[in-house]
Amino acid sequence: MLTGMRPKGNRLLVTGPVRVHTALVRSFVVALVFLASMPIAAVAQTPLISKRANRIADSVLKLMTLDEKLGQLTQTPSANDQTGPTVDAGGLQQIRAGKLGAFLNLMGADVVRKFQRVAVEESRLHIPLLLGYDVIHGMRTIFPVPLAMAATFDSAAAARAAHIAALEATAMGLHWTFAPMVDIARDARWGRIVEGAGEDPYLGSVMAAAQVRGFQGDNLASPTSILATVKHFAAYGGAEGGRDYNIVPISDRQLFEVYLPPFEAAARAGAGTFMASFNEISGTPSHANDWLLTDVLRKRWSFAGFVVSDWTGVLELMPHGIAADSATAARRALHAGVDMEMSSMLYRNTLAAEVKAGRFPLALVDSAVHRVLRVKAALGLFDDPYRGASADRERKEILSADKRAAAREIARESIVLLTNNVVNGAPALPLSRELRSLAVIGTLADDSASTLGSWSGQGRKEDAISVLTGLRRALPNTRITFARGVPLDSIRTSGIAEAVQAAGAADAVLLVLGERGDMSGEASSRASIELPGAQLELAQAVVRAVRAGGSSKPVIAVLMNGRPLAIPWLADSTSAVAVSWFLGVEHGNALADILIGAESPSGKLPVTFPRATGQVPIYYAHKNTGRPADANNHYTSKYLDLPWTPLFPFGHGLSYTTFAYGNVKVSREKLRGSDSLTVSVDVTNSGKRAGTEVAQLYLRDDAATVTRPVRELRGFQRVALQPGETRTVRFSLKPQDLAMYDREMRRVVEPGTFTVWLGGSSAATLESHFTVTGDVVVLAKAPPVFR
Numbered sequence: 168m169l170t171g172m173r174p175k176g177n178r179l180l181v182t183g184p185v186r187v188h189t190a191l192v193r194s195f196v197v198a199l200v201f202l203a204s205m206p207i208a209a210v211a212q213t214p215l216i217s218k219r220a221n222r223i224a225d226s227v228l229k230l231m232t233l234d235e236k237l238g239q240l241t242q243t244p245s246a247n248d249q250t251g252p253t254v255d256a257g258g259l260q261q262i263r264a265g266k267l268g269a270f271l272n273l274m275g276a277d278v279v280r281k282f283q284r285v286a287v288e289e290s291r292l293h294i295p296l297l298l299g300y301d302v303i304h305g306m307r308t309i310f311p312v313p314l315a316m317a318a319t320f321d322s323a324a325a326a327r328a329a330h331i332a333a334l335e336a337t338a339m340g341l342h343w344t345f346a347p348m349v350d351i352a353r354d355a356r357w358g359r360i361v362e363g364a365g366e367d368p369y370l371g372s373v374m375a376a377a378q379v380r381g382f383q384g385d386n387l388a389s390p391t392s393i394l395a396t397v398k399h400f401a402a403y404g405g406a407e408g409g410r411d412y413n414i415v416p417i418s419d420r421q422l423f424e425v426y427l428p429p430f431e432a433a434a435r436a437g438a439g440t441f442m443a444s445f446n447e448i449s450g451t452p453s454h455a456n457d458w459l460l461t462d463v464l465r466k467r468w469s470f471a472g473f474v475v476s477d478w479t480g481v482l483e484l485m486p487h488g489i490a491a492d493s494a495t496a497a498r499r500a501l502h503a504g505v506d507m508e509m510s511s512m513l514y515r516n517t518l519a520a521e522v523k524a525g526r527f528p529l530a531l532v533d534s535a536v537h538r539v540l541r542v543k544a545a546l547g548l549f550d551d552p553y554r555g556a557s558a559d560r561e562r563k564e565i566l567s568a569d570k571r572a573a574a575r576e577i578a579r580e581s582i583v584l585l586t587n588n589v590v591n592g593a594p595a596l597p598l599s600r601e602l603r604s605l606a607v608i609g610t611l612a613d614d615s616a617s618t619l620g621s622w623s624g625q626g627r628k629e630d631a632i633s634v635l636t637g638l639r640r641a642l643p644n645t646r647i648t649f650a651r652g653v654p655l656d657s658i659r660t661s662g663i664a665e666a667v668q669a670a671g672a673a674d675a676v677l678l679v680l681g682e683r684g685d686m687s688g689e690a691s692s693r694a695s696i697e698l699p700g701a702q703l704e705l706a707q708a709v710v711r712a713v714r715a716g717g718s719s720k721p722v723i724a725v726l727m728n729g730r731p732l733a734i735p736w737l738a739d740s741t742s743a744v745a746v747s748w749f750l751g752v753e754h755g756n757a758l759a760d761i762l763i764g765a766e767s768p769s770g771k772l773p774v775t776f777p778r779a780t781g782q783v784p785i786y787y788a789h790k791n792t793g794r795p796a797d798a799n800n801h802y803t804s805k806y807l808d809l810p811w812t813p814l815f816p817f818g819h820g821l822s823y824t825t826f827a828y829g830n831v832k833v834s835r836e837k838l839r840g841s842d843s844l845t846v847s848v849d850v851t852n853s854g855k856r857a858g859t860e861v862a863q864l865y866l867r868d869d870a871a872t873v874t875r876p877v878r879e880l881r882g883f884q885r886v887a888l889q890p891g892e893t894r895t896v897r898f899s900l901k902p903q904d905l906a907m908y909d910r911e912m913r914r915v916v917e918p919g920t921f922t923v924w925l926g927g928s929s930a931a932t933l934e935s936h937f938t939v940t941g942d943v944v945v946l947a948k949a950p951p952v953f954r
């Protein structure tokens with residue numbers, strides 16, 4: 168039946184690409200019609216588990232030698248773009264020999280077509296390559312870094328940015344992105360906090376699912392859809408001491424309550440691949456964790472895609488100390504459920520001998536290969552291995568005006584206004600468009616490369632608008648002077664005098680402070696989250712000089728940052744502080760839009776801002792403890808030398824207008840654990856300008872059989888309001904929202920009272936209550952026990 172799939176030797180070498188593939192696909196199709204005896208379109212519903220994808224995988228697998236199978240489980244980087252410790256790159260010869268199923272960091276329509284042509288025309292089985300890349304927050308049109316994106320609390324924006332990234336990436340021949348990164352991070356020292364949605368599992372879950380939908384679209388086979396990778400599975404963000412790649416000392420309960428929810432949300436949203444994480448949990452590195460990769464991911468969450476290792480993650484089982492040699496590392500990883508190996512080539516180099524010697528079951532190789540082939544089929548690669556990549560599409564898609572406009576819009580939403588004091592009778596921000604002169608101080612103001620942030624491989628600094636450029640465009644009638652101030656990674660202070668002078672001569676001062684784009688991201692942890700270099704000294708010198716002259720002119724601080732920064736002095740001593748993170752190519756324009764008040768800020772912190780590094784980890788959903796902090800009681804949970812409260816809480820963010828909350832109602836004061844309820848609240852724009860508020864709902868199960876966080880986010884909505892306008896915002900709370908893991912780790916709703924808070928941050932005080940009556944309702948049985 169499958170004769171059409173037999174290799175045809177040299178004959179195919181002389182046939183044109185399209186014809187070859189048409190012939191190949193035709194043979195699959197014939198087989199499928201025989202097997203399924205029903206129209207193909209009718210069985211191809213959910214792409215990853217479609218019968219058609221399965222049957223293509225079945226039919227190809229049957230033809231493969233063991234070496235070809237191991238080739239399909241091997242992914243290598245291209246020679247000129249390595250995003251980890253240097254490894255051997257794959258090349259055309261390996262593709263021809265069927266030793267390579269996937270690449271990373273190989274892109275560009277022309278290049279990709281060349282490599283793909285060799286795979287589908289010159290390899291024995293003509294199996295198309297799968298081409299992946301870290302398209303993390305945009306391809307060429309770089310959007311705000313993921314932490315900034317989370318500050319929008321706007322899942323539609325996250326999906327839109329992901330979709331736009333997919334348009335550009337697919338035009339450049341890519342099929343697969345290593346995003347979204349959904350690691351919850353509560354330690355701001357960890358550099359990779361910038362890559363995720365921050366500290367909260369609920370916000371993280373919403374953003375994770377939205378990005379998966381944005382990348383993959385409704386149909387993975389569409390030439391504009393890109394396969395998503397949910398990473399890093401799991402709990403990588405819990406790195407001890409915030410040091411990258413470190414162990415993660417957490418309990419099963421923390422794993423399920425805090426770290427896994429965004430992964431589960433992304434799996435349920437249909438993500439096609441997962442990436443194992445570098446860290447270990449309880450002595451087992453994720454790359455060897457069969458419980459995590461198989462029992463939880465595949466069995467409990469019904470994940471149908473495949474798992475890829477992280478860069479040399481399989482090889483790293485040796486330094487982890489759980490494999491004495493590379494063959495053991497390969498066996499352990501594949502056995503655990505790592506289907507494809509990225510960068511190290513231990514599967515390809517060792518497993519054939521292991522299988523032949525009976526030390527490793529062929530069936531496990533086969534099932535991994537089947538999963539990889541099935542995803543390739545779901546992407547439509549067997550139908551069109553080029554998926555429409557072309558230089559024409561590149562020209563049309565890349566950095567098109569509509570994409571830049573979307574980037575600017577989303578960047579505006581990401582900016583968080585932390586403080587805005589009244590100066591000379593008016594709030595310091597927005598700046599008046601009539602401002603005669605403005606001193607812009609700080610080397611970052613001129614640093615367009617930094618606006619792109621980490622993982623912006625195809626981003627170009629010449630495409631990016633710096634803060635200074637954005638301001639010059641927005642304020643054409645203002646005399647803008649620029650003083651670089653101090654460098655970020657030395658304590659040289661020689662530029663301070665010039666900055667002080669510029670500040671003295673201007674009507675308003677803008678300090679642009681924070682981190683360079685490469686000071687967060689992978690392998691960029693910092694032991695201190697204070698302002699790097701002599702920036703604090705610079706800010707202090709400027710503010711003191713201005714105030715010493717008796718001037719009350721506004722001195723505004725804008726942060727560029729990939730993590731929360733401890734800035735207590737700035738918060739107390741400047742007129743206003745805004746967080747601009749790294750906003751991508753439109754950074755300067757979007758920031759200027761906000762600074763001059765073309766739009767009100769609406770971003771909210773997706774992560775708590777501590778007062779000092781010593782408070783880390785600090786997060787709003789902490790436990791109460793038996794001795795919650797009490798200023799009047801010495802023997803309570805606090806520090807001698809710092810307040811226990813953060814500088815700015817999760818969810819905080821001001822607008823140029825004000826919002827008032829009132830009239831909170833719960834649709835039922837008593838309900839059963841299987842019931843849902845609605846909580847409503849009136850949100851009023853009580854100020855004088857239009858603005859958008861992120862209304863937030865927090866919940867606590869007041870007394871349960873296990874301790875609960877003091878409150879947890881369970882809903883948020885962006886509400887655009889004109890001055891004086893009131894809107895009733897409704898939140899629906901379902902059993903899943905009221906549920907928790909009980910002592911047996913079952914997911915249950917327990918009877919008892921609940922408190923709900925509504926407001927504009929996690930410090931909201933407007934509250935209401937309801938009671939769950941009746942029996943415990945079990946929503947899910949306990950997860951498999953970690954062995």
Ligand code: BGC
Pocket residue numbers: 250251271301345398477478689
């Ligand atoms: C990172 C991953 C990334 C991979 C490929 C690794 O070092 O941890 O997040 O996807 O490299 O570039």
